[in-house]
Amino acid sequence: MASQPTKRETSIGFGILLVLAGIVIGIFIKQFHYNRAMVEGVLEGDTSAIPTTGLSGELLVEVAEGMVPLNPPEIFGPENLSDKIDGKAELYLSAGFLRLLCQRFAEASDSNSWMEGFVYDMGTLRRAFAVYSVQRRADAEKIPGMEFAYRTENALFFVHGKYYVEVIAAVMTEEIAEAMRSFAHNFIGKTEVQGGRIEELALFPPEGLDEEGITLLISDAFGFDRFDNVFIANYAVENVQLMAFLSMRENPSAASELAAAYHGFLMANGGVDVKSDVKIPGAKLVKILDTFELIFSQGKFLAGVHEAQDRGLAEKLAMTLIQKLSGAGT
């Protein structure tokens, strides 16, 4: 037996132990550096859950209390909405439609006097407002006490939070009208919605404005695919009909960039630049197909006047618009 380990052997031994210690330390340090995403992705909850929208089949029966249901409640999703409303589905789908709940009810006393309620869950107040405002009928009659609502001879249309509701009657009697009103009233009472405001509505200058006529075009406004979330409002300026438009973008540079893009879109479609006297920096006036289009951006808002017959009046409207916007806090 080699008696005692030599000094050489011991020092080599220690050298090796040092290397081993280095390996351990190296491994320990390595474990701090890792790809978080790989680990988190699996651990974090159930990403496959599809959110339910809170519309239950029994809701309408409760809302239409006192009336007799004529069919079971129907529920439609994006994939089969067209089974119910055919081509109109496109409008709702492009606005982010989630669910439709509908059912028919008749008066207890007279089964021929019936109506159908449609509750569209659009996901957000803005989207509900969009489909509401775009479909506003010409013979709309304002309903006192409700913000976004109107009635026609045989129907009732309103927005409540993220829901857009239509109640359409088969007959035009006072009783059914009363039943529709009570339906609307009960619906609002029985559904809790998040509060919310649509800020852009207050940004249109009130002089000459048709307040009930403000419409939100959720996408493809004026045929331009980048134009989304555009509000349009009808004005009567010196008895001439004008349409103003306004869209809130993320930030001022996004607004001016979109304004330039829209201008480019108009030019590409046969528009011609026209010199404008309007005192708005960066404003563009374009003559296209016998009408004038005025575009400008102010802070994070993109705005202008659409298809105006008279350029002077368009410029005048634009000035009132920009004054309102400047005051609005850019």
Place this chain on the structure above:
Amino acid sequence: MSILTVRRISQALFLLIFLWLCIVSSLGEKWWQLRGWPVNWLLQLDPLIGLGTVLTTRTLYAGLLWAMVTVVLTVLLGRFFCGWVCPFGSLHHFVGFLGRRWKPLRDQVAMNQYHRAQSIKYYLLVFLLTVAAGGSIAHLARVFDDRHMIVWILVMASIAVIVVLAIFKLTSNRRKAIAIFSLLVGLWMGLGFFLPLDRVTAASLQIGLLDPIALVYRSMNLVLLPVVDAGMHKLSTIQRYYEGAWLIGVIFLAAVFLNLWIPRFYCRFVCPLGALLGVLGRFALWRIGKARDECTACKLCDADCEGACQPSGQIRISECVLCMNCRSSCKEGLIEYRTSLSASGEITSPDIRRRGFLMAFVSGLAVIPTLRLSGQVGSNWHPAIIRPPGALPEEVFLDRCLRCGQCMRICPTNIIQPAGMEGGPEAFWTPILNFRIGTSGCQVNCIACGQICPSAAIRPISLNEKLGREEYTAGGPIRVGTAFVDRGRCLPWAMDKPCIVCQENCPTSPKAIFTREHFNTVRGGVLSVRRSDTLNVEFEGNPLQPGQFATGDYYCTLDAAADNHRRRIADNTGNTVTIASSWPWQTPPPRGSSVRIQVHLQLPYVEPKLCTGCGICEHECPVRVRRAVRVTPENESRSRERSLLLPMAGRRQ
């Protein structure tokens, strides 16, 4: 401090490191979970894995570069890896030590005697490397197609020269050996000019079957840890199951127990890595040997020799594992680890015969093409071979898979399983997905298997690529197969039982499983009315089980009435059915009229464009044994042959 102590510390440390790396291979961020622990490090240090993948893929992939450390140190020092690092070796060393320590000296010497059978591991090495090399040899023959490869041919030629020089030493009859070997290689390359060699040669990486590091990882991950953890569930939150683990366990135990017969049995007779390191260590600068040729032949050194390399006589350098036992056993202090050759002489070359070498070589070339005749990599694809997401196309996959079991260990839902004979012997122990075992299907947001695979047989895909998002939108998500509804077994299809578990659990958005409504009249569901009102209808006798229709899935219709819309049944007794109060009948059904009770079924359908084959539906299906919805590898992204649809149709619209 004795070098023996250092060696033991080193062995213990690497064994502990290995154990720890296996334990932490569990997805998570805690210190005892995966985090950044370099769990593949020991595999990466293994030069046999490096060499095998170089032969099959002609690249040295990423972390496998660590093997160069082992190679360089082995060339300088000898088989230190076997004696100081290899955890499998340490295990054998320890069990072998236990087995021999109480035996008399004579028996110990006999146990640690050199056996001619120790050359088997060299034949195994040649065989496994040839199995891997077939494709590269064919590639060599195609060299002139591709201009860059002129360099390749020069290098290969010089490698061939080196190999020839090695054989120079390996056999007795040099010239004949050179001639025959050169002839073989030349013949093969020549054939390549005339025949399409791609058809004749095929290669895949089979070293993982016998490589000790891959084997010990596999055994630890798939057998030892799950068994130990069975009661405690500390190492993993779930009980882990592995199909066919019994065989892996048997092999492991056999290898361990054989040490009681002959110590380090596996290292001496089977280990191809040991063989490779033995060949690499031929020119080692430091080697064990006698300082003086004055031995008293006490055989004490032989008794403790771990490598069975005969330190008492002409020491066999290629078998020496640097355990240093002989150095301390020798009472005369004759044995040293030094730069000079042993005074009693050395045998540097392993004792392999030309015949054995040729047999191993030729059978290695023949194996894979023969196995491929079964068509299992092509048209005769077995339906159970579903590869994990990110797996490379099959032939390349088989070129890279080490069968180390790391992917099986890390999979959070335990669905990656070692294949049995489904894919034939070539795919033995490669990872396949089994959605019945385990806790769920392939999780949507998990990319663990690709990230952990040391050889990128499963590519390290990003989450975006797996889900088909952002820059990967055009190709759509990665699919591993498609679910097929077995209408003969599915509850709503075949048994009138409402069920939409598969559709509910389908994680894609929109769901790949959709349903179509269907109403079936239940058995014995046409009944005659005895009494009724607007909400209730009573039948003759007591034909019903109370509450049987109260689940909300049953409806009744009046056959002949004007109002024949279905009404949902709210409840029933033995003879009365009550419909939901939200929609009563206008007029109660007349006496004697017939009422039909129907069950509302939602029949599942699969849309192949959207199905990724994640298997969650198969896992959740309540038909437990042979599931009513099963995933098979049709339409998997990585293969054109198993595509179901036109390429465009596979993309998300």
Place this chain on the structure above:
Amino acid sequence: MNRREFLRRAAKASATIAATCSFAYWLYEDVPPGPLQGHSPVVLPDFSIPDLRGRMSIVTGRDRIQTIRRALKAIGGIEAFIKGGDRVLLKVNAAFATPPILSATTNPQLVAEVARLCFKAGASSVVVIDNPINDPASCFTLTGMAEAARLVGARVIMPTKESFKPTTVRGGALIREWPLLYDPFVGVNRVIGIAPVKDHHRSGASMTMKNWYGLLGGRRNILHQDIHNAIKELAVMVSPTLVILDGTTTMMTNGPTGGSLGDLKQTNTMIVSTDQVAADAFGATLLGRTVTELPYISKAESAGLGTADYESLNPVRESTG
């Protein structure tokens, strides 16, 4: 002694280390392998002759050999298209192992005559190719193609697994990284497609554009799920020098295999054109169909591959009687 031996060993050890390290460095690859292996997709070059575009001739007559000679002369002669030293590829329809009288495949005499004319114009080689649906050897034999080619010195090339390379059609959605019978095209500079006029159950008709289907490998039958777009992409894939549409015997029904002589009608017309869309548009009339019944024609026209209004090319009309 010791020293020398040690140095020798040290040298060998260093050599081994150097060799293995440089090998490892050369082969080191830290980028993981991509999803689909293989070469980048090939694209066939444009074989059309720019100055000779928009030419078409329609010759009626009972004898194919006469009509093809006249038709080629009418568009400027084969010499205008084939010059000395050109390497010509004839893409024929040999999809089925059927005899020539069933007219499910290109007529072998026609192929032989075209090859002969090419050689006469000075072509250095003429190859005949197709990737048949049935077994290649029996297809080329039973259709008479093999013998006809051999007689004039043209070479039939049988497709093998190695002959295919993945191709992606420019702007294509279907033919992406699809195996294409590419090898025979290497070194070729003139391509002539020769197809019979046939009814086709799935696409309505099989004429010069559908003829290129026979260049695809893999599981090409799934392209039938979107056949009209597939045919349009085939026309994008191949821009031939010439197409020859043999309407001497048209398969009016039960295409593409036919089977009965009653499926055939003697329409006795040979069409040669540099515009494959125009050729097919005219061929449709022989089948008694309109262009609207064959959507792939308008799709190809919209893709800018030719015109369906063949009259606008002022085709030369002749008759050999």
